[in-house]
Amino acid sequence: MKAAIIGGGVIGGGWAARFLLNGWDVAVADPDPEAERKINEVLAGARRSLPAVYDRALPAEGTLSFCALEDACAGADWVQESVPERLDIKHTVLDRVNAAAPDSAVIASSTSGFKPSELTAQGARCIVAHPFNPVYLLPLIELVGDVPAGAADMLRSVGFSPLHVRKEIDAHIADRFLEAVWREALWLVKDGIATTEEIDEAIRMGFGLRWAQMGLFETYRVAGGEAGMKHFMAQFGPALQWPWTKLMDVPEFTDELVDLIAGQSDAQSGHLSIRELERLRDDNLVGILRSLKRTNAAAGGVIAAHEASLPQPSASPEALPITQDRVIPQTWTDYNGHMNEAHYLELGAAATDRFMEMIGADAAYIAEGLSYFTTENHLQYLDEMHAGDRVRVSTQVLEGGPKKMHLFHRMMNPAGEVAATMETFLLHVDLGTRRSAPARADVAEALAAFGQAHAGMPRPEGAGRYVGQRG
């Protein structure tokens, strides 16, 4: 698949990174001589963060090229226009895109504010696909206009969550909402009620945390107590009449206001560069997304579904099966600046789960009331591993019987060297009685097949070692 990115600034760079890291070839057109450097900086941030959200490896990266608009559009499956927010520039660029792109290509604009009817007023074909910064991490894309069949699925295939905006309006759904919040914030600063830092504190210490997982309406439904939304509306509805907000009043946009906001923002965050702030933002987003993935909630559900569509490593019994292939997230790093010991256990446990799936002890099997319980683990930490490293785990069956499963996981660094091992012993159990019981025949047979295939292989160094044993 090929994406053409027209305009490679903050947003175009984010789109380029999202497509590239999902295996698409990407061609960027941008007259700025600095465009390549800027895109590569965005890409570095994306490479550090997007793979860390997933517990499976993303596809091999596509190729990135920089060229003229016409060359970028040739053969493209998706053309994303992200030039400055000026209608005259967008019209000129969209005319050229329409002339150069195949009829089958989806042509979309990142515009935050313009309606599709404004973009297409001169006859160009185009929909709005409005993303959120950082485009490589945030799943939401607002789709507006005459959306071609298959466009939403193309977005899903690279991990986005398309939201179809049924009626075109200025600024779509999210920016209309954000604009109201932004306007109130400007008033609060202008009127000397709060500083930029105090406003940010009010968001991140309270309702900002709620919004990431439940949004506005579900949160307020809960706030209504047992009587739910009706009670909430009855209790707080009258407040809508009170003069709490200045929503319809726009603060006068003066140099003085700009200096006031910019000055406070410098005092709040000026000690950090924009790249440092981006890294902080991305690390925190990775942590939040990973935790939402555990509960399959909100954006975490989108990532879980996308992850399930990524190919699993091989299951051939002849070679050692690869049971994990992933990138180490920043959140696994500790005060020593390397992957924390606890996460080796997490990685090994995930490898065991994957091996269970390979022999048929999968989610459906567990739902039937049969599973494995771990009774013993032994980890050897042989070399350091770091955030951003790709790690692969191979699994050797040391013993596989109707009730017993004895595995040896080797955790390999990007150079293919064994950086850690985990030996693990499990008993097959009946989840009803919570006692050991024989595995279902097909699972026992699949395990035995792996056991026989691995029996002729050398016994792994370190298998059977006890803690403190001298090598």
Ligand SMILES: NC(=O)C1=CN([C@@H]2O[C@H](COP(=O)(O)OP(=O)(O)OC[C@H]3O[C@@H](n4cnc5c(N)ncnc54)[C@H](O)[C@@H]3O)[C@@H](O)[C@H]2O)C=CC1
């Ligand atoms: N910055 C944000 O937070 C968001 C912006 N958007 C939308 O994305 C679009 C782009 O915004 P940003 O990336 O923030 O702007 P930006 O200023 O960072 O990037 C615009 C890029 O377009 C390039 N450009 C200018 N004329 C061009 C042409 N004729 N052909 C190709 N490239 C050209 C510029 O050199 C620049 O690199 C806008 O429509 C904006 O509304 C959407 C979501 C969020």
Ligand SMILES: C[N+](C)(C)CC(=O)CC(=O)[O-]
């Ligand atoms: C400021 N903005 C209107 C360009 C912001 C957006 O469009 C979305 C975002 O990322 O907040």
